[in-house]
Amino acid sequence: MKIPLKYTFRSFKAKKLTTTITIIGVSLVVFVFAAVLMMAHGVEKTLVATGAPDNIKITRKAANGEISSIIDPETQNVIRTLPDIGKNPDGTQLISNEPVVVINITKADGGLSNVTVRGIGKVGMQIRPQVKIIEGRMFNFGLRELIAGEALHKRFPDAQVGSKVKLAGDYWSVVGIFSSNGSGFDSELWGDAIQLLGAFNRGNTCSSITLKLADINQYDNFKRAFDSDRRLQQFEHDSETQYYAKQSEFLATFIRILGIFITVIFSFGATIGAMITMYSAVANRTVEIGTLRSLGFKRRSILASFLTESLAISLIGGAVGLVLASFLQFFSISTMNFTSFSELAFSFALSPSIIIISLIFALLMGVLGGFLPSVRAARMNIVTALRAG
Amino acid sequence: MSEIIEVQNVSKSYWRDSLEISVLHNISLKVNEGEFLALMGPSGSGKTTLLNLIAGIDRPTKGKLIVAGTDIAALGESALAKWRAASVGFVFQFYNLIPVLTAFENVELPLLLTKLSKAERRKHVEDTLEIVGLGDRIHHYPKQLSGGQEQRVAIARAIVTDPVLLVADEPTGDLDRASAEEILTLMERLNKEFKKTIMMVTHDPHAAQRARIIRHLEKGDLTEGVEYENIKANI
Incomplete structure (x- = not known):
């Protein structure tokens, strides 16, 4: 059996400040990440909604x-x-x-x-x-x-x-x-x-x-x-929906690539924040790790426990970021649609896939930030860990 | 009485940079089941190292360690962890309770490694906390307990799985005299009433008095065993 989850969650309290800062860091990155995806999805949704599936659009190839x-x-x-x-x-x-x-x-x-x-x-x-x-x-x-x-x-x-x-x-x-x-x-x-x-x-x-x-x-x-x-x-036809979906591709892809590039850079900061938090958690709980190992908990249980802690922090941060981003749905903005060279107004749009991708992104930060500290905890020599007290 | 611990020509060395530091030299020791043995010696004599080797949290550089019928030096990492969970109870000088868990949850920890149901675990934990006299403190966190009470919770955690061997490293080292007496009385009771084999490392001759056999370590070498009556006479 694994180390109980209450140990993981109650340990948050013991390091409130660093945990909170890490959660804020992850939530801001997820906020930006989700906002970018919502923006791109908003463009797609707006343009796709422009067409009717039973209308056919004909243009020059x-x-x-x-x-x-x-x-x-x-x-x-x-x-x-x-x-x-x-x-x-x-x-x-x-x-x-x-x-x-x-x-x-x-x-x-x-x-x-x-x-x-x-x-x-x-x-x-x-x-x-x-x-x-x-x-x-x-x-x-x-x-x-x-x-x-x-x-x-x-x-x-x-x-x-x-x-x-x-x-x-x-x-x-x-x-x-x-x-x-x-x-x-x-x-x-x-x-x-x-x-x-x-x-x-x-x-x-x-x-x-x-x-x-x-x-x-x-x-x-x-x-x-x-x-x-x-x-x-020299001409081509498409369903009107499909036509506008294609029209949205360039702008949506541009927003996505630029936005994801920026958020990935931000995410390095949040990942390092998570890593520092988890390294300090391991350092502060060295004796506890030694004790749990001496009681018979295996290395993999220690690894899982610390990784769970890191994942939980990042998941909370991800959820907070998503909640904040969801308020963007009340705002609409406009930008130049490069395909039509004209103004396109659209709203930020949240979708189940954006929620899932954003949470996966948050968890990825948790895994990357928590993995090395968790491995360090799991590999700790029992006697050395017990002496750390 | 059968032997529960058999230490055969065990040596232990550490490496510091390129310097080999020899801690135990060719130690041999036999401890019978139901024994209460105190291991004494000055700081750095290797007594905690010997205790750690017997408890399976450290490995010898040389020699054989047969504890409760298992050659523990030959076990792999995972098998050794499993063996520790089933066979050894630990009592540490600074109690080593998990601060974010209640007394109940701390004592329950080793039972999470067994196949017992939640109800069975609850029963075991409550009974064990009753034995150590803390039936009314089960929902207290370590910081809400006195040092003596914390050590009693630690003892409950050590015996809750009914291990064949109880190892205690300076169990009274952080306690005042009255609390230390309580802990030693409890350990004595566990040995006499519950037939627990106890191996205790201590600096304190008063604590060692409660053991039935005292062995001394001097610079990594074990001296002959002395019955506690002889020690008492010398104090």
Whole structure:
């Protein structure tokens, strides 16, 4: 049988100060670690939520995002001939040809920021039922009016009902605010696609096409027809969810790599802190180690006991760090999405996998910090240990 | 009476840098079951080293140690730990109780290495603490006990598994005279009433008086055994 856990936990009390400092150190590192993962997950969640799984997004293959994608009118017509595209009762196809441009507008703090402007038609709203006007009204088709996403509305003084936004040399009125349940659309301005094409002299080209299939189970059939049409070789299709998931990859990976790199450096400090705590625990309890060994407890029991102590300290630190990080969910921030070159607002998002990874990270610090001191305790000569008193 | 300890030509040396320090020289000793032996000698004579060797917490450089029928010098690390748990009870000069555990939990420690159930362990611990006269202190922490009481808890911990051999290293060395007498009386009782074989290292001739046999160590050599009556006469 192992050395009782109460011995491990009550020993904390005997070294309150060092234990507390170590717990604080580990919790801060785990806080930063979890915050970074929550940030990356927030980006993914926001962008993935932007798409609907039964919508299909078509862009030019060579383009990194909608902003650099061009679909000419001929191709738009070819796409209209593909099978299984959903239709309205009046027979119009559920296809939204969308021009997307990026403009500069002033942030609340005074700086300029890139914002995506999306042109849509009536079908554009229809295939995105999650988009709701929450203030003001929908823009009128045929007029130079805009509706602003909720996230923009909060951060940009010009994204308010009644404000005007300068677009291609002309002023467009903001007439409404919309919400798409925290998705990436909330960081966009929407207006009439035809007006937008005219303002930017784009003719009839659009940046992307989003369409809804009559039945998503027919996607394979649609895919076969799309892939086998030589006229569409320069273009690619994806489910809208998948498209935005891919769009989030670069930014999320960038945040993760940078963040993890920084937290790993921080974690050296916390690991050394845990190591010092455990070395002092071993030094202070040398006689106890000698006594336990003389009573018949084996080396591995001593090793397990001290390692458990180190793991418990790091686990407590990890839990504290996670609790602190969980409050970040109440905050949302914005950053430049490198793929669309425009502002993306998102919230920190916690997930079960982040909880597990953060606790594993904390335990790893505990193992690394506690292993050498625990080995030292386990290898101690009984007679020498007993004489330490 | 059968022999419980047989020390055959045991030597022990330590190395300090490149210097060999010889502590015990070719010691041979036999102790019968149920004996109460006091090991005396000046500081550095090797008495604690001999006790540690017999208790299986140190290893001889040379020679054979047969304790309770086992050649303990031949045992591996793990087997030796198991043997200690089953065969030896330790009483230390400074009690060596675990400060964060109560008297009950300290006494229970060696039983955690047995297959006894929780209820059986509780019964053993309570009975043993009653024997040492601390039935009313089971939930006290060491710092809430006097030195004498702490040593009694340590004795309870040493005998709770009913080991064949009890080793005590200066068990009264940290106690006042009255407490020391209490501890020695308890040890005497354990020897006479419970037939425990006790090997005690002490500087104190008064403590040694309670033993039935006294052996002296001088610079690593064992002198002849003397019955306690002879010692008493010389004090």
